Amino acid sequence: MKPIAPTLMDRFLASVAPTYAQRRFHARLSFNYMGQYAGAKSNRAALKSWRPYAGSADADTLGDLMVLRSRSRDLVRNNPIAAGARQTSQINVVGTGLRLRAKLNAKLLGMAEKAAEEWERKAETLFDLWASSKACDVTMRQNFYELQSLVFNTKFESGDAFILRRTSKLRHAVAPLALNIIEADRVATPPQLAGDFMIRDGVRIDEDGAPISYIVLNEHPGNWILNTFPIFEEIPAYGAKSGEQMVLHVFDRMRPEQNRGIPALAPVIEILKQLDRYSEAELMKAVVSSFFTVFLKTETGEDGFASALPGHYGFGPNEVAMGPGTIVDIGTNEEIQTAQPANTSNFDPFFQSVVRQIGVALSIPFELLMMHFTASYSASRAALEIAAQFFRDRRIWLVRNFCAPVYEWFMVDAINAGLISAPGFFSDPVRRAAWLGAQWIGPSRIILDPLKEWKAESEAVNLGARTIEEVIIERSGGDFEQITAQRVREHAARAAGKLEPEILAPAGMGSQVKEDVSPQPADPAGTPAKKPEKKQ
Structure with missing residues:
Protein backbone atom coordinates (compact mmCIF):
# COMPACT_ATOMS: atom_id res chain seq x y z
CA MET A 1 0.00 0.00 0.00
CA TRP A 50 -12.81 6.72 24.75
CA ARG A 51 -10.48 8.67 22.50
CA PRO A 52 -7.29 9.63 24.34
CA TYR A 53 -4.80 11.82 22.57
CA ALA A 54 -1.48 10.20 21.68
CA GLY A 55 0.86 12.92 22.89
CA SER A 56 4.56 12.89 23.66
CA ALA A 57 5.89 12.20 27.14
CA ASP A 58 6.21 15.90 27.92
CA ALA A 59 2.89 16.82 26.29
CA ASP A 60 1.09 14.24 28.42
CA THR A 61 2.65 15.33 31.72
CA LEU A 62 4.01 18.89 31.90
CA GLY A 63 0.64 20.64 31.92
CA ASP A 64 -0.67 18.50 34.80
CA LEU A 65 2.36 18.46 37.08
CA MET A 66 1.41 21.45 39.24
CA VAL A 67 -1.99 19.96 40.11
CA LEU A 68 -0.62 16.44 40.51
CA ARG A 69 2.02 17.63 42.97
CA SER A 70 -0.37 19.67 45.09
CA ARG A 71 -2.92 16.84 45.28
CA SER A 72 -0.26 14.24 45.98
CA ARG A 73 1.15 16.29 48.87
CA ASP A 74 -2.34 16.89 50.27
CA LEU A 75 -3.01 13.14 50.27
CA VAL A 76 0.28 12.40 52.01
CA ARG A 77 -0.56 15.03 54.64
CA ASN A 78 -4.17 13.99 55.29
CA ASN A 79 -4.84 10.52 53.89
CA PRO A 80 -3.74 7.58 56.09
CA ILE A 81 -3.22 5.16 53.19
CA ALA A 82 -1.10 7.61 51.18
CA ALA A 83 0.94 8.56 54.24
CA GLY A 84 1.40 4.89 55.13
CA ALA A 85 2.48 3.99 51.60
CA ARG A 86 5.18 6.64 51.60
CA GLN A 87 6.36 5.77 55.11
CA THR A 88 6.43 2.02 54.41
CA SER A 89 8.42 2.55 51.23
CA GLN A 90 10.86 4.92 52.90
CA ILE A 91 11.49 2.64 55.88
CA ASN A 92 12.12 -0.45 53.73
CA VAL A 93 14.14 1.27 50.99
CA VAL A 94 16.21 3.78 52.98
CA GLY A 95 15.57 3.10 56.66
CA THR A 96 18.17 4.85 58.78
CA GLY A 97 20.32 5.39 55.68
CA LEU A 98 22.23 3.36 53.09
CA ARG A 99 25.79 2.75 54.28
CA LEU A 100 28.82 2.74 52.00
CA ARG A 101 31.02 -0.33 51.62
CA ALA A 102 33.93 0.51 49.28
CA LYS A 103 34.63 -2.25 46.74
CA LEU A 104 37.33 -1.05 44.37
CA ASN A 105 38.56 -3.22 41.49
CA ALA A 106 41.99 -4.13 42.85
CA LYS A 107 42.89 -6.31 39.88
CA LEU A 108 42.20 -3.57 37.37
CA LEU A 109 44.16 -1.06 39.46
CA GLY A 110 47.06 -3.47 40.00
CA MET A 111 46.84 -3.30 43.79
CA ALA A 112 47.70 -5.98 46.30
CA GLU A 113 44.80 -7.38 48.30
CA LYS A 114 46.01 -5.98 51.61
CA ALA A 115 46.66 -2.53 50.15
CA ALA A 116 43.21 -2.53 48.54
CA GLU A 117 41.57 -3.41 51.87
CA GLU A 118 43.42 -0.63 53.65
CA TRP A 119 42.38 1.89 50.97
CA GLU A 120 38.73 0.74 51.19
CA ARG A 121 38.64 1.06 54.97
CA LYS A 122 40.13 4.56 54.76
CA ALA A 123 37.64 5.65 52.08
CA GLU A 124 34.74 4.26 54.12
CA THR A 125 35.91 6.03 57.27
CA LEU A 126 36.36 9.39 55.54
CA PHE A 127 33.01 9.17 53.78
CA ASP A 128 31.20 8.17 56.97
CA LEU A 129 32.76 11.10 58.84
CA TRP A 130 31.50 13.45 56.12
CA ALA A 131 28.10 11.74 55.80
CA SER A 132 27.47 11.74 59.56
CA SER A 133 28.05 15.47 59.83
CA LYS A 134 25.39 18.09 59.06
CA ALA A 135 28.08 20.04 57.24
CA CYS A 136 27.24 17.91 54.19
CA ASP A 137 23.89 19.75 53.99
CA VAL A 138 24.05 23.35 52.79
CA THR A 139 21.17 24.18 55.15
CA MET A 140 23.04 22.58 58.09
CA ARG A 141 19.88 20.66 59.09
CA GLN A 142 20.49 17.01 58.14
CA ASN A 143 23.33 14.58 57.55
CA PHE A 144 23.70 12.54 54.38
CA TYR A 145 21.79 9.52 55.70
CA GLU A 146 18.83 11.75 56.53
CA LEU A 147 19.09 13.49 53.17
CA GLN A 148 18.56 10.10 51.52
CA SER A 149 15.11 9.91 53.10
CA LEU A 150 14.42 13.52 52.14
CA VAL A 151 15.26 12.86 48.49
CA PHE A 152 13.20 9.66 48.44
CA ASN A 153 10.16 11.33 50.03
CA THR A 154 10.44 14.38 47.75
CA LYS A 155 10.53 12.19 44.69
CA PHE A 156 7.58 10.14 45.98
CA GLU A 157 5.40 13.22 46.53
CA SER A 158 6.54 15.53 43.72
CA GLY A 159 7.87 13.19 41.05
CA ASP A 160 11.42 14.47 41.02
CA ALA A 161 14.05 16.15 43.17
CA PHE A 162 17.11 18.20 42.27
CA ILE A 163 20.46 18.15 44.09
CA LEU A 164 22.89 21.01 43.54
CA ARG A 165 26.61 20.60 44.14
CA ARG A 166 27.65 23.27 46.64
CA THR A 167 30.51 24.09 49.03
CA SER A 168 30.21 23.58 52.77
CA LYS A 169 29.89 26.65 54.98
CA LEU A 170 32.17 25.17 57.66
CA ARG A 171 35.91 25.52 57.33
CA HIS A 172 36.57 22.46 59.49
CA ALA A 173 34.34 20.15 57.39
CA VAL A 174 35.82 16.76 56.48
CA ALA A 175 35.39 17.56 52.78
CA PRO A 176 34.28 20.83 51.15
CA LEU A 177 31.31 19.16 49.46
CA ALA A 178 27.77 20.17 50.52
CA LEU A 179 24.43 19.20 49.01
CA ASN A 180 21.51 21.51 48.28
CA ILE A 181 18.17 19.68 47.82
CA ILE A 182 15.79 21.59 45.54
CA GLU A 183 12.06 20.86 45.40
CA ALA A 184 10.51 20.20 42.00
CA ASP A 185 8.44 23.41 41.94
CA ARG A 186 11.52 25.64 42.01
CA VAL A 187 12.71 24.36 38.64
CA ALA A 188 10.42 26.16 36.21
CA THR A 189 10.37 28.05 32.93
CA PRO A 190 10.47 31.86 33.21
CA PRO A 191 7.47 33.63 31.61
CA GLN A 192 9.68 35.36 29.04
CA LEU A 193 11.00 31.95 27.86
CA ALA A 194 7.64 30.16 27.78
CA GLY A 195 7.78 29.75 24.00
CA ASP A 196 11.26 28.22 23.90
CA PHE A 197 10.88 24.68 22.54
CA MET A 198 14.21 23.57 24.05
CA ILE A 199 13.12 24.37 27.63
CA ARG A 200 10.85 21.75 29.22
CA ASP A 201 9.47 23.02 32.53
CA GLY A 202 12.78 24.53 33.59
CA VAL A 203 15.04 21.92 31.98
CA ARG A 204 16.99 23.20 28.98
CA ILE A 205 17.86 20.36 26.61
CA ASP A 206 19.97 20.02 23.46
CA GLU A 207 18.91 18.59 20.13
CA ASP A 208 19.44 15.05 21.45
CA GLY A 209 17.27 15.62 24.53
CA ALA A 210 20.20 15.71 26.99
CA PRO A 211 19.97 18.32 29.77
CA ILE A 212 22.19 21.37 29.34
CA SER A 213 21.09 23.45 32.30
CA TYR A 214 18.37 23.87 34.91
CA ILE A 215 16.50 27.13 35.57
CA VAL A 216 15.95 27.49 39.31
CA LEU A 217 13.79 30.00 41.22
CA ASN A 218 15.37 31.72 44.21
CA GLU A 219 12.30 30.81 46.32
CA HIS A 220 9.48 28.29 46.20
CA PRO A 221 6.64 29.75 44.06
CA GLY A 222 4.14 28.80 46.75
CA ASN A 223 5.95 30.67 49.51
CA TRP A 224 3.18 33.17 50.32
CA ILE A 225 5.17 34.60 53.23
CA LEU A 226 7.54 36.40 50.86
CA ASN A 227 6.10 38.99 48.54
CA THR A 228 9.14 39.41 46.34
CA PHE A 229 9.71 39.39 42.62
CA PRO A 230 10.87 35.92 41.48
CA ILE A 231 14.49 35.64 40.41
CA PHE A 232 15.58 32.84 38.07
CA GLU A 233 19.10 31.43 37.91
CA GLU A 234 20.26 29.07 35.18
CA ILE A 235 22.63 26.44 36.54
CA PRO A 236 24.66 24.35 34.06
CA ALA A 237 24.24 20.59 34.24
CA TYR A 238 28.00 20.07 33.78
CA GLY A 239 31.00 22.25 34.60
CA ALA A 240 32.33 24.17 31.61
CA LYS A 241 36.02 23.45 32.40
CA SER A 242 35.95 20.31 34.54
CA GLY A 243 33.10 18.50 32.81
CA GLU A 244 31.93 17.33 36.24
CA GLN A 245 28.22 16.90 36.84
CA MET A 246 26.88 19.84 38.82
CA VAL A 247 23.19 18.94 39.20
CA LEU A 248 21.49 15.63 39.94
CA HIS A 249 17.95 15.24 38.62
CA VAL A 250 16.41 12.33 40.51
CA PHE A 251 13.25 10.98 38.85
CA ASP A 252 11.79 7.90 37.18
CA ARG A 253 11.95 8.12 33.40
CA MET A 254 8.99 6.05 32.23
CA ARG A 255 9.02 7.07 28.55
CA PRO A 256 11.61 8.26 26.01
CA GLU A 257 11.95 12.04 25.79
CA GLN A 258 10.45 12.50 29.28
CA ASN A 259 12.10 15.40 31.07
CA ARG A 260 10.20 15.69 34.37
CA GLY A 261 9.06 13.14 36.92
CA ILE A 262 5.52 12.17 37.92
CA PRO A 263 4.39 11.72 41.57
CA ALA A 264 4.13 8.10 42.66
CA LEU A 265 0.48 8.59 43.70
CA ALA A 266 -0.58 9.97 40.30
CA PRO A 267 -2.40 6.78 39.13
CA VAL A 268 -4.41 6.52 42.37
CA ILE A 269 -5.09 10.17 43.29
CA GLU A 270 -8.77 10.02 42.33
CA ILE A 271 -9.48 6.65 43.92
CA LEU A 272 -7.67 7.67 47.12
CA LYS A 273 -9.72 10.85 47.41
CA GLN A 274 -13.00 9.03 46.78
CA LEU A 275 -12.11 6.36 49.32
CA ASP A 276 -11.18 9.09 51.79
CA ARG A 277 -14.62 10.70 51.39
CA TYR A 278 -16.35 7.35 51.71
CA SER A 279 -14.44 6.53 54.91
CA GLU A 280 -15.20 9.97 56.36
CA ALA A 281 -18.91 9.53 55.63
CA GLU A 282 -18.93 6.10 57.31
CA LEU A 283 -17.12 7.50 60.31
CA MET A 284 -19.60 10.36 60.63
CA LYS A 285 -22.50 7.94 60.32
CA ALA A 286 -21.11 5.85 63.18
CA VAL A 287 -20.59 8.95 65.33
CA VAL A 288 -24.09 10.30 64.73
CA SER A 289 -25.63 6.87 65.36
CA SER A 290 -23.93 6.78 68.77
CA PHE A 291 -25.56 10.03 69.92
CA PHE A 292 -28.43 9.95 72.41
CA THR A 293 -30.42 13.16 72.07
CA VAL A 294 -33.62 14.11 73.92
CA PHE A 295 -36.06 16.57 72.36
CA LEU A 296 -38.35 18.64 74.65
CA LYS A 297 -41.53 19.93 73.06
CA THR A 298 -42.78 23.18 74.70
CA GLU A 299 -45.77 25.46 74.20
CA THR A 300 -43.77 28.48 73.03
CA GLY A 301 -40.46 27.00 71.99
CA GLU A 302 -38.61 30.03 73.44
CA ASP A 303 -38.43 29.65 77.24
CA GLY A 304 -37.35 26.02 77.34
CA PHE A 305 -34.25 24.49 78.89
CA ALA A 306 -32.09 24.61 75.79
CA SER A 307 -33.16 28.01 74.53
CA ALA A 308 -29.89 29.53 75.72
CA LEU A 309 -27.68 26.70 74.52
CA PRO A 310 -27.32 27.66 70.86
CA GLY A 311 -25.88 31.09 71.56
CA HIS A 312 -23.80 29.76 74.44
CA TYR A 313 -22.11 27.04 72.38
CA GLY A 314 -21.62 29.17 69.31
CA PHE A 315 -24.46 27.81 67.15
CA GLY A 316 -26.77 30.04 65.14
CA PRO A 317 -30.40 30.66 66.09
CA ASN A 318 -31.67 28.13 63.54
CA GLU A 319 -29.08 25.45 64.20
CA VAL A 320 -29.68 22.34 66.29
CA ALA A 321 -26.64 20.34 67.42
CA MET A 322 -26.86 16.65 68.26
CA GLY A 323 -24.50 15.13 70.77
CA PRO A 324 -24.16 12.56 73.55
CA GLY A 325 -26.71 13.36 76.25
CA THR A 326 -27.88 16.55 74.51
CA ILE A 327 -31.32 18.08 75.31
CA VAL A 328 -32.83 20.14 72.50
CA ASP A 329 -35.91 22.38 72.84
CA ILE A 330 -38.43 22.51 69.96
CA GLY A 331 -41.59 24.48 69.55
CA THR A 332 -45.24 23.34 69.57
CA ASN A 333 -45.62 23.37 65.81
CA GLU A 334 -42.26 21.69 65.18
CA GLU A 335 -41.54 18.01 64.81
CA ILE A 336 -38.51 15.79 64.36
CA GLN A 337 -37.86 14.05 61.05
CA THR A 338 -34.76 11.97 60.40
CA ALA A 339 -33.25 10.59 57.23
CA GLN A 340 -31.96 7.08 57.72
CA PRO A 341 -28.68 6.53 55.87
CA ALA A 342 -28.40 3.53 53.60
CA ASN A 343 -27.15 0.29 55.09
CA THR A 344 -23.42 -0.04 54.35
CA SER A 345 -22.57 -3.23 56.16
CA ASN A 346 -20.24 -4.14 53.29
CA PHE A 347 -17.92 -1.23 54.04
CA ASP A 348 -14.94 -3.31 55.17
CA PRO A 349 -14.90 -5.78 52.22
CA PHE A 350 -15.32 -2.93 49.75
CA PHE A 351 -12.66 -0.85 51.49
CA GLN A 352 -10.18 -3.72 51.43
CA SER A 353 -10.91 -4.41 47.76
CA VAL A 354 -10.14 -0.82 46.81
CA VAL A 355 -7.01 -0.74 48.97
CA ARG A 356 -5.77 -3.87 47.18
CA GLN A 357 -6.05 -2.00 43.88
CA ILE A 358 -4.08 0.88 45.36
CA GLY A 359 -1.44 -1.57 46.58
CA VAL A 360 -1.12 -3.03 43.08
CA ALA A 361 -0.55 0.43 41.60
CA LEU A 362 2.10 1.24 44.24
CA SER A 363 3.70 -2.25 44.14
CA ILE A 364 3.08 -2.71 47.88
CA PRO A 365 1.12 -5.83 48.91
CA PHE A 366 -2.11 -5.27 50.82
CA GLU A 367 -0.77 -7.01 53.95
CA LEU A 368 2.19 -4.65 54.18
CA LEU A 369 0.31 -1.54 53.08
CA MET A 370 -2.32 -2.02 55.80
CA MET A 371 -0.01 -3.75 58.33
CA HIS A 372 -2.58 -6.54 58.42
CA PHE A 373 -1.05 -10.03 58.51
CA THR A 374 -3.92 -12.44 59.15
CA ALA A 375 -3.33 -14.96 56.35
CA SER A 376 -1.24 -18.11 56.55
CA TYR A 377 2.53 -18.11 56.93
CA SER A 378 2.99 -19.01 53.25
CA ALA A 379 0.72 -16.20 52.04
CA SER A 380 2.34 -13.64 54.31
CA ARG A 381 5.81 -14.82 53.29
CA ALA A 382 4.87 -14.51 49.60
CA ALA A 383 3.60 -10.97 50.17
CA LEU A 384 6.84 -9.99 51.90
CA GLU A 385 8.94 -11.55 49.13
CA ILE A 386 7.05 -9.55 46.49
CA ALA A 387 7.49 -6.40 48.56
CA ALA A 388 11.20 -7.18 49.04
CA GLN A 389 11.70 -7.31 45.27
CA PHE A 390 10.07 -3.89 44.89
CA PHE A 391 12.07 -2.37 47.73
CA ARG A 392 15.30 -3.86 46.36
CA ASP A 393 14.56 -2.30 42.96
CA ARG A 394 13.86 1.10 44.55
CA ARG A 395 17.04 0.87 46.63
CA ILE A 396 19.18 0.14 43.59
CA TRP A 397 17.48 3.01 41.77
CA LEU A 398 18.26 5.41 44.65
CA VAL A 399 21.87 4.26 44.77
CA ARG A 400 22.40 4.75 41.05
CA ASN A 401 20.70 8.13 40.87
CA PHE A 402 21.72 9.71 44.19
CA CYS A 403 24.13 7.82 46.46
CA ALA A 404 26.71 6.77 43.84
CA PRO A 405 26.94 10.24 42.17
CA VAL A 406 27.30 11.89 45.60
CA TYR A 407 30.07 9.43 46.49
CA GLU A 408 31.81 10.39 43.26
CA TRP A 409 31.51 14.09 44.18
CA PHE A 410 32.96 13.32 47.59
CA MET A 411 35.91 11.40 46.11
CA VAL A 412 36.69 14.29 43.75
CA ASP A 413 36.81 16.76 46.63
CA ALA A 414 38.66 14.33 48.94
CA ILE A 415 41.37 13.69 46.33
CA ASN A 416 41.73 17.39 45.55
CA ALA A 417 42.01 18.10 49.29
CA GLY A 418 44.75 15.49 49.67
CA LEU A 419 42.69 13.31 52.02
CA ILE A 420 43.10 10.19 49.90
CA SER A 421 45.24 9.06 46.97
CA ALA A 422 43.76 7.60 43.77
CA PRO A 423 46.27 7.66 40.87
CA GLY A 424 44.66 8.04 37.46
CA PHE A 425 41.30 9.11 38.87
CA PHE A 426 41.04 12.27 36.73
CA SER A 427 42.98 11.14 33.68
CA ASP A 428 41.64 7.63 33.02
CA PRO A 429 37.86 6.97 32.99
CA VAL A 430 38.45 3.25 33.47
CA ARG A 431 40.59 3.71 36.56
CA ARG A 432 38.12 6.28 37.86
CA ALA A 433 35.32 3.72 37.66
CA ALA A 434 37.56 1.15 39.35
CA TRP A 435 38.27 3.51 42.26
CA LEU A 436 34.55 4.28 42.67
CA GLY A 437 33.44 0.66 43.10
CA ALA A 438 31.06 0.50 46.07
CA GLN A 439 28.30 -1.46 47.71
CA TRP A 440 25.48 0.20 49.64
CA ILE A 441 23.99 -1.63 52.60
CA GLY A 442 20.36 -0.92 53.43
CA PRO A 443 17.86 -1.96 56.10
CA SER A 444 17.37 -5.64 56.79
CA ARG A 445 14.38 -7.57 55.51
CA ILE A 446 11.35 -8.48 57.58
CA ILE A 447 11.53 -12.01 59.04
CA LEU A 448 8.28 -13.79 59.93
CA ASP A 449 9.72 -17.01 61.38
CA PRO A 450 13.43 -16.51 62.23
CA LEU A 451 14.10 -20.21 62.89
CA LYS A 452 12.75 -21.40 59.53
CA GLU A 453 14.40 -18.64 57.52
CA TRP A 454 17.80 -18.91 59.20
CA LYS A 455 17.78 -22.67 58.59
CA ALA A 456 17.01 -22.00 54.92
CA GLU A 457 19.89 -19.52 54.72
CA SER A 458 22.21 -22.05 56.37
CA GLU A 459 21.30 -24.69 53.76
CA ALA A 460 21.83 -22.17 50.95
CA VAL A 461 25.33 -21.42 52.29
CA ASN A 462 26.13 -25.15 52.57
CA LEU A 463 25.04 -25.70 48.95
CA GLY A 464 27.19 -22.80 47.78
CA ALA A 465 24.17 -20.89 46.47
CA ARG A 466 24.88 -17.97 48.80
CA THR A 467 27.77 -16.56 50.78
CA ILE A 468 27.83 -15.70 54.47
CA GLU A 469 28.47 -12.06 53.53
CA GLU A 470 25.29 -11.93 51.41
CA VAL A 471 23.24 -13.37 54.28
CA ILE A 472 24.66 -10.88 56.78
CA ILE A 473 24.00 -7.91 54.52
CA GLU A 474 20.40 -8.89 53.71
CA ARG A 475 19.36 -10.10 57.14
CA SER A 476 21.05 -7.66 59.48
CA GLY A 477 22.65 -5.02 57.27
CA GLY A 478 25.97 -5.63 59.02
CA ASP A 479 29.52 -5.84 57.78
CA PHE A 480 30.97 -9.34 57.27
CA GLU A 481 34.54 -8.44 58.22
CA GLN A 482 33.53 -6.52 61.33
CA ILE A 483 31.20 -9.30 62.47
CA THR A 484 33.83 -11.96 61.82
CA ALA A 485 36.49 -10.00 63.74
CA GLN A 486 34.07 -9.55 66.63
CA ARG A 487 33.25 -13.28 66.66
CA VAL A 488 36.96 -14.10 66.77
CA ARG A 489 37.40 -11.81 69.78
CA GLU A 490 34.34 -13.27 71.52
CA HIS A 491 35.50 -16.85 70.88
CA ALA A 492 38.96 -16.09 72.27
CA ALA A 493 37.44 -14.60 75.41
CA ARG A 494 35.04 -17.53 75.92
CA ALA A 495 37.76 -20.11 75.23
CA ALA A 496 40.02 -18.41 77.80
CA GLY A 497 37.21 -18.74 80.33
CA LYS A 498 36.71 -22.45 79.47
CA LEU A 499 33.19 -21.68 78.25
CA GLU A 500 33.79 -23.33 74.87
CA PRO A 501 36.59 -25.31 73.18
CA GLU A 502 39.41 -23.40 71.51
CA ILE A 503 38.74 -24.89 68.07
CA LEU A 504 35.18 -24.53 66.85
CA ALA A 505 33.46 -26.48 64.12
CA PRO A 506 30.89 -24.02 62.79
CA ALA A 507 27.64 -25.82 62.14
CA GLY A 508 25.75 -25.02 59.00
CA MET A 509 28.30 -22.62 57.51
CA GLY A 510 29.98 -25.00 55.09
CA SER A 511 33.28 -25.31 57.00
CA GLN A 512 35.04 -28.62 57.38
CA VAL A 513 34.86 -30.16 60.84
CA LYS A 514 38.29 -30.28 62.49
CA GLU A 515 39.34 -32.75 65.14
CA ASP A 516 39.55 -31.19 68.56
CA VAL A 517 42.99 -32.07 69.96
CA SER A 518 42.68 -29.95 73.09
CA PRO A 519 42.19 -31.65 76.50
CA GLN A 520 38.59 -32.67 76.92
CA PRO A 521 36.75 -31.42 79.99
CA ALA A 522 35.40 -33.97 82.43
CA ASP A 523 31.71 -34.54 82.99
CA PRO A 524 30.19 -33.93 86.43
CA ALA A 525 30.92 -37.55 87.45
CA GLY A 526 34.64 -37.07 86.85
CA THR A 527 34.83 -39.27 83.74
CA PRO A 528 36.66 -37.66 80.84
CA ALA A 529 34.33 -36.91 77.94
CA LYS A 530 34.80 -38.94 74.78
CA LYS A 531 36.51 -37.33 71.84
CA PRO A 532 34.29 -36.79 68.82
CA GLU A 533 34.76 -39.41 66.17
CA LYS A 534 36.52 -38.21 63.06
CA LYS A 535 34.18 -38.12 60.07
CA GLN A 536 35.24 -40.04 57.05
Missing part, protein backbone atom coordinates in the same frame (compact mmCIF):
# COMPACT_ATOMS: atom_id res chain seq x y z
CA LYS A 2 1.28 3.41 -0.95
CA PRO A 3 2.08 5.58 2.09
CA ILE A 4 -0.22 8.53 2.73
CA ALA A 5 1.40 11.96 2.43
CA PRO A 6 0.05 15.18 3.96
CA THR A 7 -2.18 17.10 1.59
CA LEU A 8 -2.14 20.84 0.89
CA MET A 9 -5.04 21.23 3.34
CA ASP A 10 -3.07 19.31 5.97
CA ARG A 11 -0.13 21.71 5.56
CA PHE A 12 -2.39 24.75 5.78
CA LEU A 13 -4.13 23.49 8.92
CA ALA A 14 -0.77 22.64 10.48
CA SER A 15 0.25 26.30 10.19
CA VAL A 16 -2.88 27.68 11.89
CA ALA A 17 -4.14 24.82 14.08
CA PRO A 18 -1.37 22.24 14.54
CA THR A 19 -3.21 20.14 17.15
CA TYR A 20 -6.33 19.80 15.02
CA ALA A 21 -4.26 19.10 11.89
CA GLN A 22 -2.36 16.33 13.69
CA ARG A 23 -5.56 14.66 14.89
CA ARG A 24 -7.11 14.96 11.43
CA PHE A 25 -4.09 13.40 9.75
CA HIS A 26 -3.86 10.59 12.32
CA ALA A 27 -7.56 9.87 11.89
CA ARG A 28 -7.06 9.44 8.15
CA LEU A 29 -4.09 7.17 8.81
CA SER A 30 -6.18 5.06 11.16
CA PHE A 31 -8.98 4.80 8.63
CA ASN A 32 -6.65 3.58 5.86
CA TYR A 33 -4.60 1.26 8.07
CA MET A 34 -7.21 -0.66 10.03
CA GLY A 35 -5.70 -3.15 12.46
CA GLN A 36 -7.23 -6.16 14.18
CA TYR A 37 -6.99 -5.16 17.86
CA ALA A 38 -10.40 -4.98 19.53
CA GLY A 39 -9.06 -2.37 21.94
CA ALA A 40 -8.53 0.05 19.03
CA LYS A 41 -12.04 -0.24 17.56
CA SER A 42 -14.28 2.83 17.71
CA ASN A 43 -17.52 1.05 16.80
CA ARG A 44 -17.89 -0.77 20.12
CA ALA A 45 -20.26 0.62 22.73
CA ALA A 46 -17.66 0.52 25.51
CA LEU A 47 -15.02 2.32 23.44
CA LYS A 48 -16.93 4.94 21.44
CA SER A 49 -16.36 7.77 23.87
